[in-house]
Amino acid sequence: APAAMRADSFWENGAPLAFNSARFSGLSVGVPGTVAGWARALDRYGTISLAEALQPAIRIARDGFLIDPIFFDQVRGNVDFFDDVPASAALFLDPDGTPKDVGTVFRNPDLARAYERIAHLGAKGFYRGAIADALVGTVQNPPVAPTANHVWRAGLMTMRDLHTYTAPERSPTRVSYRGLDVYGMGPPSSGGSTVGEALNILEGYPLAAMSRDRQLHLFLEASRYAFADRGAYLGDADFVPVPLRGLLSDGFAATRRTLIEEDTAAPGGVAPGDPWPFEGATGMLLAGASADTEGLSTTHLSVSDSSGNVVSYTFTIESTGGAGLVVPGWGFLLNNELTDFDFSLLDHPNSVAGGKRPRSSMAPTIVTEAGRPLLTVGSPGGSTIITTVLQLLLDRFDTGMTLPQAIADPRATQRNGTTTQAEPGFPTAALTPYGHRFVVNPEIGAATGIEFLSAGGVVAA
Numbered sequence: 429a430p431a432a433m434r435a436d437s438f439w440e441n442g443a444p445l446a447f448n449s450a451r452f453s454g455l456s457v458g459v460p461g462t463v464a465g466w467a468r469a470l471d472r473y474g475t476i477s478l479a480e481a482l483q484p485a486i487r488i489a490r491d492g493f494l495i496d497p498i499f500f501d502q503v504r505g506n507v508d509f510f511d512d513v514p515a516s517a518a519l520f521l522d523p524d525g526t527p528k529d530v531g532t533v534f535r536n537p538d539l540a541r542a543y544e545r546i547a548h549l550g551a552k553g554f555y556r557g558a559i560a561d562a563l564v565g566t567v568q569n570p571p572v573a574p575t576a577n578h579v580w581r582a583g584l585m586t587m588r589d590l591h592t593y594t595a596p597e598r599s600p601t602r603v604s605y606r607g608l609d610v611y612g613m614g615p616p617s618s619g620g621s622t623v624g625e626a627l628n629i630l631e632g633y634p635l636a637a638m639s640r641d642r643q644l645h646l647f648l649e650a651s652r653y654a655f656a657d658r659g660a661y662l663g664d665a666d667f668v669p670v671p672l673r674g675l676l677s678d679g680f681a682a683t684r685r686t687l688i689e690e691d692t693a694a695p696g697g698v699a700p701g702d703p704w705p706f707e708g709a710t711g712m713l714l715a716g717a718s719a720d721t722e723g724l725s726t727t728h729l730s731v732s733d734s735s736g737n738v739v740s741y742t743f744t745i746e747s748t749g750g751a752g753l754v755v756p757g758w759g760f761l762l763n764n765e766l767t768d769f770d771f772s773l774l775d776h777p778n779s780v781a782g783g784k785r786p787r788s789s790m791a792p793t794i795v796t797e798a799g800r801p802l803l804t805v806g807s808p809g810g811s812t813i814i815t816t817v818l819q820l821l822l823d824r825f826d827t828g829m830t831l832p833q834a835i836a837d838p839r840a841t842q843r844n845g846t847t848t849q850a851e852p853g854f855p856t857a858a859l860t861p862y863g864h865r866f867v868v869n870p871e872i873g874a875a876t877g878i879e880f881l882s883a884g885g886v887v888a889a
Contacts, residue, residue, distance in 0.1 A: 462743075463546060463554040464595040473737070479547035486543045489759070492535035495528055502748045503527040509752035512576035516754040516761075538759030555590045559758055564590065566755045566762065580753075596666075603627055603676055606825055609796045613742075615670045616778075618662040619791025622814045626654040627821065628681030629688070635826040641858040645693065647822055648842040648864060651815050652694055653684045653701070655844040658814075660700035663777025664785045670777065674703030693863035696846040726808030728792070730876040732801075732886060738878070740792035740804045742813070791817040803831070805877035812849070815841040816873035824879075831879045832889040839872040 470478050503510070503520050504527045510516040511525050519536060522528055546553040553559065565571075567583035601612045601620030605627045612620025629650040635643050661671055674680050680703045687698070726744040745751075745763035753762045768786035770778040778787040789811040795803040803824065807816040816839055823834035838853035842864075849869035850856050856866040879887045 463551045464593055467551040468595045478550060482543045482547045486540050486547070489536045489540035489543060492533040495530050495532055495534050497530055499534070500527050500530045506749035506752065509578065509749060512572050512578055512580065513570070513753055514573055515571060515756040516752060517573075519754050519759060536759045538757055540759070542758040542760060555593060559755070560587060560590045562755050562758055563762075566753055570753055571756055601672070601676060605631055605821070607797070608802065608825070610821070611794045611796070613790055613792055614665075615662060615672060615787075616664040616785045617788045617790045618658045619742075619789050619814055619817070620793075621662060621672055621675050622654045622658045622789075623791050623793065623818050623821075624676045625657060625681060625684075626650040626814075626818050628676065628678055629653065629685050630822065630826075632682065632685050635822065636828075640827070641855065641862075642690070643822070643827065644840070644855065645859055645862045645864070646688065646690070647819060648840065648848055648859070649688045649693060650684075651818060651842045652698055652844045653687065655811075655814075655842075656698050656700045657684075657703065659844065661703065661777060662787050663779075664787070667781060667784045668777040669709075671703040671707040671709070674705070674707035677703070677706040680706040691862060693859075695863065697844045726790070726810065726813065728806040728808050728813075728874070728876055730804045730806060730878045730888070732804070732878050732880070736801070738794060738801045738804050738880075740794050740806045742790040742792045742806050742808070744788075744790070744808070789813045793817050793821070795821070801880045803877065803879050805831075805875060807873035807875035809873040811843055812841040812872050815839070815843065816875055820875060820877065831877050831887050835875050835877060835889045840866070841869070841872055 466481070467478050470476070470481060474481070507521065507525065507527065510520050517525070519538075520527065528534060542554075542559055545557075545559060549557075564585055564587050567585040569582060570580040572580045598614050601614045601624050603610050603624040610624065610627060612623055614620050626647075630646060633646055635646065638646075657675055661675065663670060665672070680701065684701055726742060728743075729739070729741045731739045731741065744765070745761060746765045746767055750761040751764040754760065755762065765786055765788075766780070768778075768788055769780040769784075770776050770787075771780060773779055780786075790806075791813045792806040793804065794801060795805075805817055805820050807813050807820075809816055819837070819839055820834045823829040823837050824831060829837065838851040838855075840848050840850040840854045840856075842848040847865045847867050849872060850866045851869060851872050854866075856864070860866070877889055881887065
């Protein structure tokens with residue numbers, strides 16, 4: 429165990445958490461933040477250079493990989509947008525306008541060239557010069573075909589935005605649960621605070637001694653109340669006051685717990701609570717709650733090495749296919765992360781503003797015991813990420829499931845709505861008497877995790 433742990437983190441458009449023997453941190457990456465995040469992470473925690481780290485990606489982009497059914501289906505779902513953009517169509521589609529066939533090789537030589545430039549010049553190879561010029565030009569004047577059947581609006585990104593971009597450091601969230609320390613991603617991600625608040629609520633129940641249906645009922649209700657508070661208070665803390673200490677306090681969790689009926693589900697959306705007194709402030713309660721418009725297309729990696737380094741890494745371009753725009757000559761898609769802002773309210777913590785970062789639900793999580801890594805988990809899935817990670821932690825630490833069993837366990841997600849989405853196999857019949865109403869979602873999340881064993885081995889699932 430380290431003699432001292434640093435609680436640093438970087439925020440961009442993704443959200444890794446990293447643990448090593450001297451420092452504990454959170455990182456994140458995206459476009460345009462990807463390269464800054466990679467460079468910063470490697471500089472502070474890495475054992476190889478950015479140029480070395482990019483070599484496998486350069487090789488795969490140049491030599492290609494076999495298209496599988498998942499990749500084919502993802503491209504097929506974007507054909508109507510990709511065929512508006514010649515650079516996107518040339519990369520992802522055959523000349524007849526259909527996705528490249530399963531079993532054929534997908535190559536991206538332009539992306540290999542972009543990575544080679546970054547490997548040679550470092551981060552400035554992305555934020556300045558040829559790539560930067562092409563990126564800004566694509567945003568300001570989308571290069572679409574005359575036959576495009578969608579409206580492609582010009583964006584506002586400038587060269588100054590790229591030149592002045594930074595990967596700021598932020599502290600991870602931390603709550604104690606059953607004697608373990610659970611670290612997550614802080615604002616403007618809502619993952620760490622919402623998972624943490626729900627865990628604080630649930631810690632007041634002897635879940636291990638309860639029936640499975642009662643455990644799941646309380647899981648759904650704790651999620652409901654935590655999501656109500658997420659919807660009211662989470663945003664970019666550089667722009668708005670976020671009562672993070674209050675939201676993660678045991679006292680606030682106790683006030684929310686008193687509202688939960690142990691045998692009856694709330695009939696629909698519940699109102700947010702008031703965490704400000706637990707923040708040491710008053711009079712800042714927000715009545716409005718934001719809409720949940722996040723897409724479900726995200727990626728999560730859980731990684732460890734033989735030296736004890738751990739990374740929980742969630743990253744996204746928001747929707748599969750992002751904004752649909754491949755930067756001509758450089759082979760990468762632009763994201764559509766701005767859709768994570770709330771556009772229905774002008775004075776909400778997550779309302780759009782220049783320079784502001786949108787709220788996300790990324791919840792890369794690292795659990796430690798006595799200062800040593802015990803578990804790392806995470807998932808894609810938009811706002812369902814939060815409930816997926818929460819259910820995994822409950823399954824592992826309150827029901828006695830192994831990590832593989834917890835990841836395989838059919839999931840449900842309650843986000844302060846009138847209905848609960850549930851995967852096939854989730855015990856909806858046992859929970860219907862509580863008043864829960866379910867709709868089927870064929871897949872919630874795609875979680876990965878690693879558990880660290882006392883003998884030095886790991887279980888990965």
